Amino acid sequence: MALVRWQPFQEMGDLQRQMNRLFDDMVAPADRRDGVGALFSPAAELEENEDAYHLKLEVPGMEPGDINVDVTAEAVAITGERKSEQKTENKGMTRTEFRYGKFQRVIPLPGRINHQNVSADYKNGVLNLNLPKAEDEKNKVVRVNIGQ
Template sequence: MALVRFGWEPFREIDTLQRQMNHLFDSLTTTSEDVGSAFVPPAELQETPEALHLKLEVPGMNREDIDVQVTADSIAISGERKLERHTEEKGVTRSEFRYGKFRRVIPLPIRVQNTNVHGEYKDGILSLTLPKAEEEKNRVVKVDLA
């Protein structure tokens, strides 16, 4: 006759939980350089009465490697980033190359004139001026009260 053990095994469950928590913390503390994950450039969007101004940080790229597509209510920016880093320690030179394609779609809070967008790429910063659509400029309506 075989002995079959039924019931709760708290130490086995604690061990499983500990392994899962370690895996979770490892995935949170691992940088994109460690795993080669997708590069997502940081962005800043400002609104003025006439236009939206978008800045995107994409260092280490050539302007030919950046593609910008604008619709009336969103902007899609894609490209390929190549980053080279050299370090020398104790007479040993170490070289790391990082390649990665990115694509970022940013929904715009208002409609823009996508045929009249101006852009500039300088010192790793992509700056875009997106003029507001005419109906967005004239949004304020005076209401007569009876």
Template sequence: MSIIRWQPFREIDSIQKEMNRLFDQLTPHFDGEKIGLGFVPPVELTEKEDTIHLKLEVPGMEAKDLDVEVTADSVTITGERKSETKIEGKGMTRSEFYYGQFRRVVPLPVRIDNQNVKAEYKDGILNLNLPKLEEEKHKVVKVNLG
């Protein structure tokens, strides 16, 4: 019987690669009470002088599958991506897409006029124009230096 030299760094490297692969597939999200794993659509928030522009990426979904709620200080987007996988015969189907429900709450940096929000959904991108309240537009904060 021959002696094989143990190389611990090779095993650590293998474990690290496997952990990286696992975490690349999972995205953490917060659903109010606990942290879970699932799909969280990416958001881009841009603040201008009189509006806030929110862009949310949800490719492959239709507008009817999204629910958008806007309050004066946050935007909540919920939706569900449904699987349409068909398995025929004895073949195997493999999917790397995420199917299921998601919920994304985006806190806003200033209060907005949620009665005049404009929305557009095209090519998997949800665009929201959120007008600021009048008192937020002209808000001046005095800084105390001493």
């Protein structure tokens, strides 16, 4: 058995590289790490009332044609792409902090909906979905047995 010299600073460097890779992967997956098409996830808000669920999704700077909404009885899947404006400057540097690229959000719903009667509205960068509840969900009463 050979003796190996312990090199704590090398191990710290390895740990730092692993942590950097972990945080890089959280911000942009390895296949999209070039910064051009970094993924983003729009903010969403879900509210419920007696008759429907109301879902709001924040997608500023997009056209309604760039957003796809697929609805099932149990979930809403929203996909889209924010396209970047191609600007080039001969002198100087161009810097942008806007996020461009594709996004996908699948939002599970707390109850079943009537997915045939979903309506959508897009105004001022906010997508509003009205998701009417299924009739059997509206009148659903569950009896709870209390045992000794």
